Amino acid sequence: MKAINKNDFSEFVDDLIENDDREVVGVQTKSNEFAFDPLKSAEDLRLDYDVTILPPKKYFMPQRETLVEYNLNEGETTPVNQVVPRIIMGIHPYDLVAIEQMDKVFEDTHEDPYYLEKRRQSVLVGVNMANVSDRSFAHTMGTATTDTGYDIMLTDIGDRYAIEVGSSKGSNLLEKAGQAVDDITTDEIRKVKQFKEELPKKFKKDTKFDPFELPSLLKNYYENDEFWEENAEDCLSCGTCNLVCPTCYCFDVQDVNDISLSEGERLRTWDGCMLEAFAEVAGDENFREEKAARYRHRYMRKGRYMYNRFGDIACVGCGRCSEQCLPDIADPVEVFNQMKEGTS
Amino acid sequence: MSDEKIDVDVEYLTRVEGHGNIKVNANDGQIEKCEWQVIETPRYFESMVVDQSWKELHHITSRICGICSIGHTLASLKATEAALGVEISEQDKLLRKLALHAENMQSHVLHVGYLALPDLMGEGSVIPLASSHPDELKTVIRLHRLSNEMSDMVCGRTTHPQRLIPGGFSKIPSEDELLQLQDKLKNSFNDLMAVADLCEEKADKFPGFSRETEFISLTNEEEYAFYEGQVRSTDTGVSPITEYEDITNEYVVEQSTAKFARNNRSSYMVGALARLNNNYDQLSPMAKGVAERFNLKPVNHNPYMNNIAQLVEVVHNVRDAINIIDTLLDNGLEPQNEYYEPQVDVQKGRGIGAVEVPRGILFHDYTYNEEGICTSGNCVIPTNQNHANIQQDMEKLAPELIENDKGEDEIELSLEMLVRAYDPCISCSTHHLDVDFVE
Amino acid sequence: MSKPKVAFFDFAGCEGDQLQVANLEEKILDLLELVEVVNFREVISQKSDDYDIAFIEGSIASDHDAERLREIRTNAGIVVALGSCAAIGGINSIRNSQNPELVEERVYGDDADKVEAWDKAKPVDAVVEVDHYIYGCPIDQDEFVHVVESLVQGKEPNIPTYPVCVECKMNENVCVFARNGGSTQISSSEREVQTPGAAQAEQGPFCLGPVTRAGCDSKCVNEGTTCWGCRGLVDSPNENAHKKVLDKYGLTVEEVLNKFNLYFGWQQEERNNE
């Protein structure tokens, strides 16, 4: 483990912004919330944030991305991958875990070069959670801290940040900080340990389940229509809970042409299984016409399907869905607690 | 003198906003009927605003007119702010002026470039210009785009702006954006002059008609007035905007559907020519230069010259927008929070807001109760104020044309061009009467 | 393939949608390559009854309007409602819920009896069949381009069926409902503390994004205001749930109805009649 003075770290970040070829992005305030955005100055970097509006998945799977450009006159298609190499500053552990899960999805069966190339060309600078949002339950999901997924990981230990290096990408980046990076003291190592130990106390959500119970709980509840209908009653089918989720990746593909009908592009855009038309098929049939069916599907995916496919519980406990769902029905803690209480 | 029967009947006059008809019947050189008719279905905005909150009024009244939506929004905001006693910052005021310049420029370029130029070039519309005069058309399009870029940057949208809200702006442009805009404005002078050259070439096509009338506009000691000032009449001098009802006296006439307006005489004119006649000295030197090329000096009584006055104003808009950006940047742009919502304390009261929109002076007048709910509203729109003047111009012009042995087609064209010169925006007339014509 | 002939017609509206077409700037020239514009009263003089696609702007609010519209329907192969007034009644339908006599009196005073208009402003499909809808007040230029391009190619245009929140999320806006409290989830006791100034508390934040059809790229929220609902309701809006949300954030029942009436007036009426 290494350490760096906070002032030196700021200088390091400013130096990267100024001199590195890659785009430097980081967590900043957006009105009264936080978001990952390109950094203009280290001053704007807020490593003490609680949670961002969108997770950093937007950098590997952008909201809208061109897959193929085509020329309609000549009938030619050209694949394009708009990769912007980036240094991403301030990713919380739960988001790092989510990125690792997402990597598996895009590596599985057919490797998706659009996602993977963007991942390869990014450096992930993690930070341990100095603040915890009211809705987060990452401690329960085991994602409040992580030993993997980052290139470097920072922990705030007062005047200095402790630095853990997770990869050669990370050590290469750190080299650019040169002399400023120092060996960590044993006292500081203790501080880091203590920081991680005390973290669970900062969470406010009262969770009653163990994450690895979820696959079987969900299986038991699958056919409990009443449960899903009651919980989904106020669902607006707005897809917010999908879009803000760090492990949701469903997408739509559309062709967009220019008005002269000579050129166009095939676009991939975010989609969500909570949206009404998501499971529509030809002939106006919709396999999940009722909001309860869509609502259930989302929970099944989070707690069971992805577990069966990849061995991961696809909820990392960030609390974004719960915080941003207007009717306040998307809180996984509430739903999982209800299940747990109903069956125990 | 013609002794045949003349029958001009233009239904749904084209290349104007909204619906208007021209009817002229003459027999043996005697005019039997000469009418400017307005047949727009009424939209009842003054009723729609009742029971709505102060937060929404500008959103609703913006929809009075798509072309002047920035002007309507600003007149509305000023009325609301006056009623609720809200002051806006100097920076916000400058940005609002920029917004009005953008809209005025957009509308005037559309009018001069897309609507009037084809007449001058002998084409039925702008579309054939795409093949017959592609370069000229592209010049016009570039200017039009620039004006819309300016609206977008300042208002967040060209039509039905979003950022303009009671007390200021929900979002403001960055210094970088303003600098870029300024660069583009500075680079537009060539295009502006090219359009001026084009108009000058065709200057002889402007009919040499003239009728003495009264011109009314805002006026302001500091500047060529668009955003604020008092009301000036070429007949009766300066009065405060609170007296707008005495100036605009709307009245109903039998031979037309629209309410007419009169002040000192039986009609008056508002719009670019009225502003120029009232505030000529405050035009930027460059704009004056253009006016001089057309021999346009105050007080000019040829309504066809309104097009040239518009051209002159566009030059002024660009010039002044450049200056405003300089001022904004010199003062240093005061940043504001994202999704900014100014603090407003609601109170009971009445407020009147007046701004100059492309077609002339516009008044909004609202009364609010203690909760900030609107209890009554009145909007006096420029085109309404011009209807009587159009009618009277036609009454003078038609006999003159007949006297000069003009054929029906030529009479029709001259009358159409006359109406178009006013750039009437009939759809934005908030209160028209839909009266059946007894033929 | 001969170019399809396209005509624009306007009824009671602000003509802002036609202006969006004019505002395509250079792209207009491309558009003219693709279609032949035969009626566009705001910009060209020629008129013709021979057209394939009719774009209708504005609401229908008088017998005279209706008659003209029926004629257009007979002439046109495809009728497209252009903008909110035509597609859903739009802002004009605010008056639909007001007392018609009062409405006329407020505007025309003693002359009210001379006015000939319906008590309600109606969307185009209340009078004739409509083949396609381009929503928005004003319309979104990209969507207009998409619809024209699709019709020319014989494609079904792809108009979103999901609400504005989707685009708003993609744009990573701070939700209107989260702007004061720092969270979308605030209890009523917290809300009072957080809302500054008693005068402001008279109305909570509102956003119609959750029930409004997307397609505008959440324009208004991006620009710092709120979704007013100009694109009309989504196909199956959960109005009850949304009203509960608005109530939770401090809007009274009347205020909620008022917001829903800004653009949804006609659609609400239709839904109630179903």
Next chain:
Amino acid sequence: MNAEDSLYNPQEARIIGKRKLTDDTKLFELELENGERLNQEPGQFVELSIPGVGEAPISVTSSPTRGLPSFELCVRAVGNVTNALHEKSIGSTVGIRGPYGEGFPTEELQGQDLLFIAGGLGIAPLRSLINYVLDKRDEYNDINILYGCKRPCEQMFDDEVNHWARRQDIYHEATVDFCPDNVCWGGNIGVITELIPGVDIDLDNTYAVVCGPPVMYQFVLEELDKKELPHEHIYLSLERRMKCGLGKCGHCQINGAEEVLYACQDGPVFNYERVKGFEEAV
């Protein structure tokens, strides 16, 4: 980015044949521009791509044993992509991605009795397997083909159907739901399920292969249950809307209490025993 690296960049394929099958369905013969074979297995599909319009999953209807290097798609015009394809003339090109998915288990079926049940356009994927089996006739045992359409004019591949009818080593029955008075129809009239009782089923050796519109499955499966055919002996081809065909976009998921299936990866051909617990499967 390299064209080969992109999963989403279609290969160019030229239409070398186009034939009307019914009023709304056409058969297209295509060849990849690079001259290579498609190498499909019976039951697999391709993503048909028309730039400017979009993509749609379409089963390859030709058997890999025939017509190489070309392949055939049997397409009903129902929407944007399929309509646009119908407009294309011979000689023009379209895009192809794939083949994708799990096809029919040709090896498992070897030596078995086969019962094909096709409803309407369901014949498209089944035809690939039928012709495959016919070309390797001696590797398979009894062959029964039941083919049902709404009305006679909707029956496709008449020449091949007639050929099946003539062959002694195939049991074949055709049916229509309805036959207008003025049309001459030699087959049965009635829904396809009525033909199932007439088929000899050997519970140990018969495998049923079913494809048709969603409503058909339920009734056919009930009828097969009456025959007590083991569920492991039934194969279905299921359709879902797909955006990628690669197991990523999430649209084609088939939801169940246990797990979720991706029609594009795990299917489109599924063993009934595997999917019957899936609420959304049939």
